[in-house]
Amino acid sequence: MAVACDSIEPLLQELVSNLRHVEEVLSFVGIYYIGKLTLSALYNVLDGMRIHVISKLFAPKLTQKYGQWAVLAGINGRIGEAFATEFARNGMNIVMLSNSLEEMKKITQKIGKEFGVETEVLQIDFCSGQPVYSNIYNSLNQKDIGILVNDCRKLVPDTNNLENISDDDLWGMVHANIGAVPAMAKIVLPGMKERKRGAIINISSIEGCSLFPFRHINPATEAFVNSFSRALDYECRFSGITIQTLLMGPVSFSADKKQLSSFISSIFIPPASTYAYHAVSTIGYSQITTGYWVHGVLVWLLKRIPESLLIWSYVLAFNFKHYQKID
Numbered sequence: 001m002a003v004a005c006d007s008i009e010p011l012l013q014e015l016v017s018n019l020r021h022v023e024e025v026l027s028f029v030g031i032y033y034i035g036k037l038t039l040s041a042l043y044n045v046l047d048g049m050r051i052h053v054i055s056k057l058f059a060p061k062l063t064q065k066y067g068q069w070a071v072l073a074g075i076n077g078r079i080g081e082a083f084a085t086e087f088a089r090n091g092m093n094i095v096m097l098s099n100s101l102e103e104m105k106k107i108t109q110k111i112g113k114e115f116g117v118e119t120e121v122l123q124i125d126f127c128s129g130q131p132v133y134s135n136i137y138n139s140l141n142q143k144d145i146g147i148l149v150n151d152c153r154k155l156v157p158d159t160n161n162l163e164n165i166s167d168d169d170l171w172g173m174v175h176a177n178i179g180a181v182p183a184m185a186k187i188v189l190p191g192m193k194e195r196k197r198g199a200i201i202n203i204s205s206i207e208g209c210s211l212f213p214f215r216h217i218n219p220a221t222e223a224f225v226n227s228f229s230r231a232l233d234y235e236c237r238f239s240g241i242t243i244q245t246l247l248m249g250p251v252s253f254s255a256d257k258k259q260l261s262s263f264i265s266s267i268f269i270p271p272a273s274t275y276a277y278h279a280v281s282t283i284g285y286s287q288i289t290t291g292y293w294v295h296g297v298l299v300w301l302l303k304r305i306p307e308s309l310l311i312w313s314y315v316l317a318f319n320f321k322h323y324q325k326i327d
């Protein structure tokens, strides 16, 4: 028994001294990991300040930096009005291309009067595909297009299975949400390249960064815009043209700011005018952004949650809502 104790003691001492080495290695790993996290958080904060604060302090004159005309493709209603107002406030003339002619006319007449800029509207059904683009080309060809905002979205109600989507809706979404984005860019890019200035803003959504079972096509088209826009950005990096991917988060289209349920919800879901003001100020400062700093923080937090947890929570919530409706 005594012999066994004598032989175990040196072994334990050896083990303890080895563990000290392991402890040293682990503390180095810990210091490295915490250092990396701190540096990355610091970088994110400084980059956020550059995109959302410095950009407002040193806002360029949009007409000088990009050109005289802003084209809003498939961006009508409150969000269209908000972007058009922001560009017109900066002295840019506006062309609106969308489906609802009366709504576009109302918006352009209002901002034309308020800011004394030129405006044009063109009724386009982007779901019709290729035939509409020669008309658009003829209208834009002679203009000094400074900024194009690509935002056409045909949305269809969520369904719990793909077979319930009609063929018209399916192809409409493909033409409007996917085809219109490169097709519009292709029309304005040659002029921009010749003038060595211009910006194309492709609006996608935070939704496009993850998977949304049962919503099938719409979030997938957002992912297309995201991928296409980021690739085009690299293609145009040295041509003097800015390509920006705008990952839009929730925005309130309520006419009256007071209708927003609370101050807190208006911070997370800003009115369209607040969103457009912040988003336009980021042009030229960030190639890919949510356009609004609160949404930027939300995305940063969401990226820290395992994707499968997000997807399964969404699947459960969707099914719960769906079966409640059936009952």
Ligand SMILES: NC(=O)c1ccc[n+]([C@@H]2O[C@H](COP(=O)([O-])OP(=O)(O)OC[C@H]3O[C@@H](n4cnc5c(N)ncnc54)[C@H](OP(=O)(O)O)[C@@H]3O)[C@@H](O)[C@H]2O)c1
Pocket: 074, 075, 076, 077, 079, 080, 097, 098, 099, 100, 101, 103, 124, 125, 126, 127, 128, 151, 152, 153, 154, 155, 176, 203, 204, 205, 206, 222, 248, 249, 250, 251, 252
């Ligand atoms: N609303 C939000 O809170 C929110 C949140 C995240 C991301 N987003 C993103 O923001 C974008 C717009 O969303 P939204 O809520 O404003 O959607 P929306 O109200 O349905 O707007 C879609 C736009 O596309 C136009 N459009 C639809 N079909 C068209 C067609 N066949 N031809 C021409 N124009 C057509 C509409 O113009 P007409 O009215 O003239 O048809 C409208 O201006 C999308 O990219 C969406 O993913 C929105």
